[in-house]
Structures are given as structure tokens and as C-alpha cells.
Amino acid sequence: MIKILSFLGLLGTACFANEFENPDLTTSWVGLATLLIFVVGYYFIANEEKYHIDKSVPALFIGIFTFLMIAVYYGLNDLDIHLVHNEAERVILEIAEIFFFLFVAMTYIESLIDMGVFDSLKYSLISKGYTYRKLFWATGFLAFFISPIADNLTTALILSTVLITIDKNKKEFLVPGAINIVVAANAGGAWSPFGDITTLMAWTAGKGHFVDFLFLFPSSILGYLVTAFLLSRFVPRSKPEFDAKKELKPKMKEGAKEVIVLGVVTIACAVLSHQVLDFPAMWGMMFGLVLLKVHSFKLSKKFGKDHFNVFASMAKIENNTLMFFFGILAAVGALYFVGWLTLASIVYEPQHLGPTMSNIAVGFLSAVVDNVPVMSAILKANPDMDLSNWMLVTLTAGIGGSLISFGSAAGVGVMGKLKGIYTFSSHMKYAWTILLGYCVSIAIWYFQFEVLGLN
Structure with a gap:
């Protein structure tokens, strides 16, 4: 186990290239303390259920405290404090893009709940007499193709x-x-250029054309089907309790359909603002929030203030999820700044692991660190790889985050929604099914790109 962790740590350092002439602080007390605090903090994040500490608390602590500690070190040693300032601003900018993207997405979700959209969808599924197992497959396929x-x-x-x-x-x-x-x-996001932040980053960096990502569809869906089939064995065949006489068909509020349409328009705005205008995706999301507020104003004029209120929806979002992302991205930024993530791009060289084995291991690393900073690091290091391996790292960074509950934005979001039910420990109980699916996805990639030569 120690060898595996050491290897993953080495790979993590391989992914990052230093943009600034920062002094290497890895052997200093502040460098060692930053790494130690990160490891201890992640221990408490992983054991949220055991210690009953919300995951956002240790995440915020390690992210904020380590940067403050680095600033103090720079001040005590007469180093250029502007380097810390510039790095903090860069990290804040990265955090803001994700923070506001999530903020708007969560606001739309809470708005749809308030408008009765999900109650209507629930009724439509259950009233058909589907068993829990059929509902399991229905929600899974919807997730994959949406x-x-x-x-x-x-x-x-x-x-x-x-x-x-x-x-x-x-x-x-x-x-x-x-x-x-x-x-x-x-898995569904891995084969679409804008289905996941990692694929979007690789696409905009010019590592593949739009069509190139579509060739990952077989790897994505077959790996998912293996995991889903194994998981379905644990789902009961019974039906949810449903009495058509007692449970009246819920009715969506007036204006609910327009909110659904605005949600689709908001996603389109996010993609277009990033791809066409070269703006951050959150800019399009914030424009979608403006549209939702205008719609809310119109509804309040027609049906009264209590009919629908965007700010009431904002008050219900999972703020701990937003704080978790803030802390984790800041913590990774601190590790990068002191030099822990700048050492070992040599693992991509043929005389060491080489691109293929390194990219397979990236999937495991992304489950621990989060796939967004991992992919950002790889793109900065820009190792010498052909198209097939750029597609592989896109695949592994995307689906590898599923191996641990907090390894991806999707996992963290669902942990917030199913708090106390979907946890780190409950996820790890079935992690072996995800690992088998991950191996199948890589095998399909190998057959497509290495055996058939799709490159």
C-alpha cells in the first residue's frame, strides 16, 4: 500500500509545471507542514461520517491556513511576497469560475423542486409500476445521456x-x-467535449477535435454498463409504495415549463460563452440566472410574490458543497506553489512509466485529488503524447473520479443531496464494481486506438 501511495504521489508531482520562478520549498518547514496538513485534512474529509465533521470544515482549513502559513514564511525570510499574492489571485479566479457555476446550477435545481417538476417526474416513474431495480436503470440511463x-x-x-x-x-x-x-x-461526460470540465479543458487546449472525443463513447458506455449491472444485483426487486387513490397526481406550478426551458438555455449560454466568446463558462451561467430572475419577477406580478422567488431557492442550496470546493482548490494551489507538484513529469517519458501507464494511473489520482486540478496540471506540463493518449487521459481523469465519492464534482454534489445516506464509506462498499468498469473502459480504449489504430 505504501508503494502504491508513493507512486501516486510521484505521479501527482509529474503533472504540474511551474509557471513562476518560485523557490522550491518542499524541504523547508513550510513545505513539509503544507503536505502534512493536506494529508491530515483529507483524512478527516474521507472520514466525515465517522467524526461527524462536515467535509467543508477541514477542506476550508487546509486551503486557507496553508496559504496564510506560506505568506508568513515569505515575510519572515524576506522573499517576494508578490509571488504569493499573484498565486492567491490565480487560485481565487479558478475557484470563482467553479463556485458561481455550481451556485447557478444549484439555484436552478432548487427552483425546479419548488415548482414541483421533480414531484411530477417521480409520479410519472412510480405510477408506471416500476420496481426499484427498473428505476435504478431508468435514472442511470437518463444520467448517462443527459x-x-x-x-x-x-x-x-x-x-x-x-x-x-x-x-x-x-x-x-x-x-x-x-x-x-x-x-x-x-462516464457520459467523458465522451463529450462539454460533458465534463476535464474534457472541456482538453478540447479548448487543442488536444483533440470535437469528433475525436466521440470515439470515447464505446469505452464510456461499456464500462458504465459493467458497473451498473453489478450494482443492480444489490437493488431490491420490490416496488415503491404507491396508491393512486391516496397519491394525487402532482401539478407543476404555473411557469415551471419555462424554468425547464431556461435551464437548457442557461447550459447553452455557458457553452457558447466559453467556446465562442472565450469567457469563463460561469459567465453564461450567471446570464441564465438573470433570465431566471426576470421570469420570477414576471410570475410574481401575475400570481403574487409567494408563487416563485429565486432568492428563496438560493437560500436552500448546499453551501457546504460550495465551501468544500473552495477549500480543496485552494489546498491544491498551495501544494503546487510550494513545489510539491512540480517534480516528476519524467514518469511520462518512455524509460519510466510512459504515457499509457501514467494516464491509467491518473484515473486513480483524480479520485483522490479531484479530476479538475489533475487535468489542469497535465495540460500545463504538456507531456509529449499522441492523440490516443490525450483521449486516454481525458477518459481516465473523467471516469476515474467515480472511484471515490468525493473524487468528482458529480460525487460531491450527490453527497450534498443525499447527506448521511451517500457517504464515503457507503460508496467504498461498492467501489470494486466501479474499478471493474474502469478496467473495461481502458480495455475498450486499447482495442480501439491501439489494436484498430484509431489515432
Whole structure:
């Protein structure tokens, strides 16, 4: 185990190239302290259920405290404090892009809940007499095919909301169902240039054309199907309690359909603002929030202030999820700044691991560190790889995050929605099914690109 962790640590350092002439602080007390605090903090994040400490608390601590500690070190040693200032601003900019993207996505989810959209969807599924197992497959396939259009996080948030409205207590359905949605959303996002932040980053960096990513579809869906089939064995065949006489068909509020349309328009704005205008994706999302507020104003004029209020929806979002991302991205930025993530790009060289083995290991690393900073690091290092290996790292960074519950934005989002049900420990109980699917995805990639020569 120690060898494996050491190898993953070495690979993590391989992915990052230093943009600034920062002094290497890895052997100083501040460098060692930063690494130690990160490891201890991640221990408490992983054991949230055991210690009853919300995951955002240790994440925020390690992210904020390590940067403050680095600034103090620079001040005590008469180093250029502007380097710390510039790095902090860069990290804040990265955090803001993700923070506001999630903020708007969550606001739309809560708005759809308030408008009765998910109650209506729940009724439509249950009233058909589907068993828990059929509902498991239905939500999984919806996640897989919505994710390439909407993005994996938004998709996971939507479908996990459907899960919890179907049954709030049946863990033997909710836990496999939540894992199924996370795996499906990540796998579905891996073969679309805008289905996941990592694929979007690789596409905009020019590592492949739009069509090149579509060739990852067989790897994505077959790997997902293996995991889903194994998970489905643990889902009961019974049906949710449903009495058509007692449960009247819910009616969506006036204006609900328009909110759905605005949600689609918002996603389109996010993609177009990034691809066409070269703006951050959150800019398009914030424009979508403006549209939602205008719609809310119109509804309040027509039906009264209590009919629909965007700010009421904002008040219900999972703020701990947003704080978790803030802390983790800041913590990774601190590790990068002191030099822990600048040492070992040599693993990509043929005389060491080489591109293929390194990229396979990236999937495991992305499950621990989060796939977004990992992919950002690889793109900065820009190792010498052909198209097939750029597609491989896109695949592994995307679906590898499913191996651990907090390894992807989708997983973190679902943990927030199913708090106390979908946890790190409940996820790890079924992690072996995800690992088998991961291996199948890589095998399919190898057959396509190495055997058939799709390069």
C-alpha cells in the first residue's frame, strides 16, 4: 500500500509545471507542514461520517491556513511576497469560475423542486409500476445521456433529487442508485467535449477535435454498463409504495415549463460563452440566472410574490458543497506553489512509466485529488503524447473520479443531496464494481486506438 501511495504521489508531482520562478520549498518547514496538513485534512474529509465533521470544515482549513502559513514564511525570510499574492489571485479566479457555476446550477435545481417538476417526474416513474431495480436503470440511463449535454455535475444533481423524491429512507435503493448516477454522469461526460470540465479543458487546449472525443463513447458506455449491472444485483426487486387513490397526481406550478426551458438555455449560454466568446463558462451561467430572475419577477406580478422567488431557492442550496470546493482548490494551489507538484513529469517519458501507464494511473489520482486540478496540471506540463493518449487521459481523469465519492464534482454534489445516506464509506462498499468498469473502459480504449489504430 505504501508503494502504491508513493507512486501516486510521484505521479501527482509529474503533472504540474511551474509557471513562476518560485523557490522550491518542499524541504523547508513550510513545505513539509503544507503536505502534512493536506494529508491530515483529507483524512478527516474521507472520514466525515465517522467524526461527524462536515467535509467543508477541514477542506476550508487546509486551503486557507496553508496559504496564510506560506505568506508568513515569505515575510519572515524576506522573499517576494508578490509571488504569493499573484498565486492567491490565480487560485481565487479558478475557484470563482467553479463556485458561481455550481451556485447557478444549484439555484436552478432548487427552483425546479419548488415548482414541483421533480414531484411530477417521480409520479410519472412510480405510477408506471416500476420496481426499484427498473428505476435504478431508468435514472442511470437518463444520467448517462443527459450528462454529455448538460454536464456531469448538473445531471447528477438533477437525478439524485429524483432519487430522494422516490424514496427518502430505503438505503438499499438509494446508495446503489446514487453511485449509479455518479458513475453514469461521469462516464457520459467523458465522451463529450462539454460533458465534463476535464474534457472541456482538453478540447479548448487543442488536444483533440470535437469528433475525436466521440470515439470515447464505446469505452464510456461499456464500462458504465459493467458497473451498473453489478450494482443492480444489490437493488431490491420490490416496488415503491404507491396508491393512486391516496397519491394525487402532482401539478407543476404555473411557469415551471419555462424554468425547464431556461435551464437548457442557461447550459447553452455557458457553452457558447466559453467556446465562442472565450469567457469563463460561469459567465453564461450567471446570464441564465438573470433570465431566471426576470421570469420570477414576471410570475410574481401575475400570481403574487409567494408563487416563485429565486432568492428563496438560493437560500436552500448546499453551501457546504460550495465551501468544500473552495477549500480543496485552494489546498491544491498551495501544494503546487510550494513545489510539491512540480517534480516528476519524467514518469511520462518512455524509460519510466510512459504515457499509457501514467494516464491509467491518473484515473486513480483524480479520485483522490479531484479530476479538475489533475487535468489542469497535465495540460500545463504538456507531456509529449499522441492523440490516443490525450483521449486516454481525458477518459481516465473523467471516469476515474467515480472511484471515490468525493473524487468528482458529480460525487460531491450527490453527497450534498443525499447527506448521511451517500457517504464515503457507503460508496467504498461498492467501489470494486466501479474499478471493474474502469478496467473495461481502458480495455475498450486499447482495442480501439491501439489494436484498430484509431489515432
